[in-house]
Amino acid sequence: MSPCRRVAIFTLLPLIWIASSAEQSPLLLTPLISRNELLRARNLSLVGSLDGCDNPETYSGYLTVNETTNANLFFWFIPAMNTSPTAPVVLWLQGSPGSSSLFGLFVEHGPYEVTKNLSLQPRASTWAKSFNMLYIDNPVGAGFSYVSPDGHARNFSDVGRDLFIGLQQFFTLFDEYGENDFYVAGESFAGKFVPALAHEILRNNLTAKMNLQGIIIGSSLCDPPTMMSYADFLLNLGLISEIQAKYFKRQERIVLESLKENDYVKAFEVFSELINGNRVNRTKSYFQRKSGFSLKFNALQAKEPEAYNYFKGFLKLNGTRQALHVGNASFNDGLTVRQSLKGEMMKSVKPWIEEALERRLKVLIYSGQFDIIVPYPLSRSFVNSIGWGGAQAFSEARRLIWRNETTGEPVGYVRQFGVLTEVLVRNAGHFVPFDAPRQAYDMMDRFINNKAFGRSSRMIRTSPTRAKQ
Incomplete structure (x- = not known):
């Protein structure tokens, strides 16, 4: 029904x-x-x-x-x-x-x-x-x-x-x-x-x-340490310029350096200014300002549905x-x-x-x-x-x-x-x-349900360590 x-x-x-x-x-x-x-x-x-x-x-x-x-x-x-x-x-x-x-x-x-x-x-x-x-x-x-x-x-x-x-x-x-x-x-x-x-x-x-x-x-x-490489992706999509990509890479290095120093708050603040935006004070990120996108969730959608x-x-x-x-x-x-959770982000x-x-x-x-x-x-x-x-x-x-x-x-x-x-x-x-x-x-x-995604797809099923005795 x-x-x-x-x-x-x-x-x-x-x-x-x-x-x-x-x-x-x-x-x-x-x-x-x-x-x-x-x-x-x-x-x-x-x-x-x-x-x-x-x-x-x-x-x-x-x-x-x-x-x-x-x-x-x-x-x-x-x-x-x-x-x-x-x-x-x-x-x-x-x-x-x-x-x-x-x-x-x-x-x-x-x-x-x-x-x-x-x-x-x-x-x-x-x-x-x-x-x-x-x-x-x-x-x-x-x-x-x-x-x-x-x-x-x-x-x-x-x-x-x-x-x-x-x-x-x-x-x-x-x-x-x-x-x-x-x-x-x-x-x-x-x-x-x-x-x-x-x-x-x-x-x-x-x-x-x-x-x-x-x-x-x-x-x-x-x-984040293995995922801080937005510049090339956005450049290849045509959403930022070469000069803007250089700025992205500089800021990404600052994020990575902050992570190495366990300064997670600074890393998040730089990341937010670069691409995420700040929901608290409603400021747009560098990406949003330079691309014209108000949305950061889909390269095919500039505005939120x-x-x-x-x-x-x-x-x-x-x-x-x-x-x-x-x-x-x-x-x-x-x-x-x-x-x-700012220090955990x-x-x-x-x-x-x-x-x-x-x-x-x-x-x-x-x-x-x-x-x-x-x-x-x-x-x-x-x-x-x-x-x-x-x-x-x-x-x-x-x-x-x-x-x-x-x-x-x-x-x-x-x-x-x-x-x-x-x-x-x-x-x-x-x-x-x-x-x-x-x-x-x-x-x-x-x-x-362990169904194949393709002709050669096969998930090896072994019993996990059960959470219930």
Whole structure:
């Protein structure tokens, strides 16, 4: 059954608009979970009617991860539409840092997408078709998640710990999914949160209640020391001149020197001025000023698509807030989260990715062909630098053409050996599932279900070090 019917929101929710969600408190499930009142917790967390959507079994609410700092993670769980009892569970984390994972749900791969008039329509290539999708606003203070002013995460370990505590509660509340394969996925800066969480799960494998099988990282600056070479990429695209490329290279050297001196704040400030921009004081980067691009996510798009932001208006509606049990919680823009993690932004998470590979977890690292902020050549440089037992064989692996099975058109290119898979998605930018939704779903299906990308594609499956005894 389609998850939505195309009906105007104002005709479906007149009664919900009467009650103001500001009069209610967020639904905190942790007290119920701790008292083993699991059935009551699940019943309370059932998501209400959303714009006429047929969603009889999606759940949302809050998981308390630190009582002292009043740290609460907001989640939305969407069971697989194929109703398979063994469908894998996929946790999705958004980047920036501080962006809501509901961007992923509404803009990229959830069962619904928001239209310009703030109504919902079904998404054809939703990942929820085959996977149990869990979206968590992370770190605390991002999106609908909230925390006291002094409780924000200061490093990746804080982020991994909070997520791990939240997931333990989630798999207690939904214990029938505890044996299902579990994957942690994220894009952009969340590509650093993903291995941080995997490390925490592996470190606590005796007490974890999750069957971690792999991690999925999209378009992420995982290892700045091996990824600081924007000049040639942008010059070859024609987006900067030779003189501007020289400036890029000078600034890149300053970033690398700062990283060697462990001055991560300076490295981030120089990087931001060069290409990333500053969200706090709203200043444009050197790249944006010289190229005329206000967007840094896709070489084919100079301006941000309006569709990126429709969901924010939808989340402001009283009916939506009431259905999601967020009560009077604010929807945060993530700037405070970003400031709290400023000293971490340019740190590498390569050791945790190497740990995942050595522990036989499957690892997928994917990139969009036209991504500007994390270009494919930079991602390839990082992947080539990963130290693990299969590194030599991976470097010698033949690049495969990944084709549309119906038309035969190349949709991407793949390198694969053992448990490591690297994918380039054609005609996509930073947000691959938004730019290329069919390819993104096909990529996930092939990777998770061990299907070949090409004629010679073969993933060697060995049992990972399970997180559950």
